[in-house]
Amino acid sequence: ENPLYHLINIDKQIQGKSKLINDLIQLTANKIQFNVDEILRDTFERPTRTTCIYAILFEDCFKSSRLRQIIIDQLLALWNTWEEKGFRASQILGWKKFSNEERQIVYRIWNYIGETAKKQYQIDALIDRQRREMDEKIQIKERITKCLDTYCQNAFDKQLYLELLSEMETKLQSDIVRSITIPNQIKLFLPLVDRLTSLEKLNAWETFLAQTQKRSQNNSPTTTDIHPSDIIDGESLLSDNSMYIVVVYKFIDFIKYLFCLK
Structure with a gap:
């Protein structure tokens, strides 16, 4: 003792x-x-x-x-x-x-x-402020990652953005929270991601995405229509508003999907 x-x-x-x-x-x-x-x-x-x-x-x-x-x-x-x-x-x-x-x-x-x-103030107030700031940055990283994986599978510079997110993930493990910044390239996606987040709350949209992703994985498309992957294949994610074009085509396919349900 x-x-x-x-x-x-x-x-x-x-x-x-x-x-x-x-x-x-x-x-x-x-x-x-x-x-x-x-x-x-x-x-x-x-x-x-x-x-x-x-x-x-x-x-x-x-x-x-x-x-x-x-x-x-x-x-x-x-x-x-x-x-x-x-x-x-x-x-x-x-x-x-x-x-x-x-x-x-x-x-x-x-x-x-x-x-x-x-x-x-007490210590928990100081901790909570930092926790909320960290949670917000984690959510941004996760939302952007999901958007890239869902809508931008074939963009030639997708890996660049995934690497930026990976660097962010590393910093979110050890760096001072206030020093962790959202890369400008990533910030450009946020307005679109916010819109998609609202859309994805629809059950029909979730079902549609699940089916299209399954078709993509099986590499067996059921239509000859132009798909988002064709739009940005070989294009930069942010060139000529390509991500917005992707969503437009996704949405067109979604409308077709809804009509098929009737």
């Missing part, structure tokens, strides 16, 4: 009435050093109630400890960094996987720091 924990338990048993025990605790604590990575790990990335840092922050015997103030100062510096630059994507992803117990530990530690520093 850690000698410091042993001293803490003795101090609790005698209700802090021994100056000798208290002096030994302070002497031991003054020999402990933590780096920023250790503090971040124990207070946010892998929080537990059994760490030395947790004990130093909340055990009464450390109220006047110099080490407690050092830890508070380092935690406050981390908070200020998060305010200025934001969280890393890996930290937000880890937060999403936390158990309720782990979140309660984070809340206790960081809300204590917030109260000490007289912050105007």
